[in-house]
Structures are given as structure tokens and as C-alpha cells.
Amino acid sequence: MPELPEVETIRRRLAPLVEGRTLREMEIVDPRWCDPLDPVALIDALVGRRVERLDRRGKYLIWEGQDEVFLLMHLRMTGTVLYDPAPDTPYVRVRLTLDDPPSGGQAGHTLCFCDPRRFGTGELAFGRPALDDFLDARLGIEPLGPHFTSDHLFTLTRGRLAPIKAFLLDQRRIAGVGNIYANEALFRAQIHPLRPAGQLKRKQIAALRDGVVGALSAGLNAGGASIDDFRHPDGVRGAFQNEFLVHGRGGEPCFVCGREIRRFVAAGRGTYACERCQVRPRVL
């Protein structure tokens, strides 16, 4: 599942290939992708515009077109963006053609949004204020930004009765953390996923901040995690799935203490924890 590190990996690799190019053609194979927007209207709004910048906020990949027309792509569970993929690539939902013909070739480069489960979405925003309204309504602080401090996280968690796992998954509080990185961050911080967020002490909050930043950074350095369909734009897999400390390791020994990693459901998601390293709250 693409979370912040996966989307940022895509952005970094794609940006040099698309920035400054003009969108020449666009085909929306699956109109559900931009529902309730009319695919024709979306195409009309974008085709002919230069891509000024490829950006990211939380798990959104943001294409800034000429004159502040923004395309917001969310990859959800199984979305990928492939650059010049093989012609028989399956699950293509959207196809984009850029105006830069390869040297000697005829056609421009092609970008495909592929998404087996079809959860991914495309939305438009006209003008920067509209973009900011859209993002501010959905997303909280950027965890890899300069303002994501221990003090800030402490303030955010005060009074919250929800389990810290649910808190981390709420995009309106912290933007970009999904199930994998929440599991990894909580293990790094030695905090049990079911502990109420507001109950955490300053020291634990400091460890959690470092755990979130550490897990996301490690994911980014590994080029993201490819456990489902995630691929880089050139089709290469990420490597972070080989570095998971707890995620997906139910029944296997904890790398720190050797106790069996437990799997249970928290916040409706598959949750993995070492209940020796991450002490379970007494009341639970």
C-alpha cells in the first residue's frame, strides 16, 4: 500500500521526467477513477497544460498544471504510476501522454496509472486557495517536515482517548502514516498500539516522534515497501518490506527480545506488536 514513503518515492523519480513537459493526451479507461467528476471535463481541464511541478502532501501526489490547475492523485491500496510501461501492462485505469518525443522515436512518453482494486482516485482543484482548502480539510501535519516536533505531537495527543494506533492512522492529525508505518513506528517507540493517545508521557511522545520519523525515513531510503503491487515508475520494487521489524511478522520472534510477534486487530487494521517490548496497557 502506498503510504508517504512510497508516494514520495514516486514523486522523486517522476518529477525530473515530467516537470516542464506538456500533457498532450489523456485517456481515462475507468471513469470511476474521477467520480463524480465527468472524465471529459477533467481531460479538458488538463490536456494542453504544462506540468509545472510534481508535489506531494500526505499520500496525495499533486500535479501542478499551468495556471494553477491541480490534479490530485490518491493511490489508495494498490495504485502505481508507471512511466513508459510495456504495452500489455494490466489494470491500466488512466493513460497520459507527454509532449517530449524520445530521440528518434515518434510518440511522446506515456504514463499509466495502474490500480488492480480500483480504489485510487483523481480529483481537480482550480487555483491554489482551492487546493489548500481541499488539503487542509483532510490532512494534518507533515511528519517529515520541520514542525513535527515532540512538543507538537504532545499537544496533538492531549485529551485523545482513542488508541495511539487509531490516532496515527487519522490523516487529519498526521498526514501520510498508514498501517505499515504505524506498526513500525510504534514498535520503534516501544509503545503498545492500544494505549490511549492522551495517556502517553512526554518521554514516550518523544520516542514516538522519533519512531514515526525513523520508520518513514527508513522506508524512504529503501525506496518504499513493495508488499502489494507497489512499483517505482520504472517498474522496480521497493526494498523496505525486507526491513520490517514487526509488520507482517505475526508468529515470528521479535528481533530485540525473541518473544513471538502478536497479530491482532486495532483500529480495524491488522496490527503487529511485540508485547514484551511494547507493554500492553494493564486495563486491556
Next chain:
DNA sequence: CGACACTCCTGATGGC
């Protein structure tokens, strides 16, 4: 505020 159910979707998995 928060827990929970439901929706979208399809590949993977398990039972028989």
C-alpha cells in the same frame, strides 16, 4: 468525541 459498520474492489487464501 469515538467506536463501529458499511461501501468501494479484486487477488489471494482456505475449506470441502
Next chain:
DNA sequence: TGCCATCAGGAGTGTC
């Protein structure tokens, strides 16, 4: 081997 039921899960929405 085939067929059906179940599951996973990000985010939005609705209910209690």
C-alpha cells in the same frame, strides 16, 4: 480440480 466464502484495507459516510 473447481467452486464458493472470506479476507484485506484507505478513506468517506452514516449511526449510535
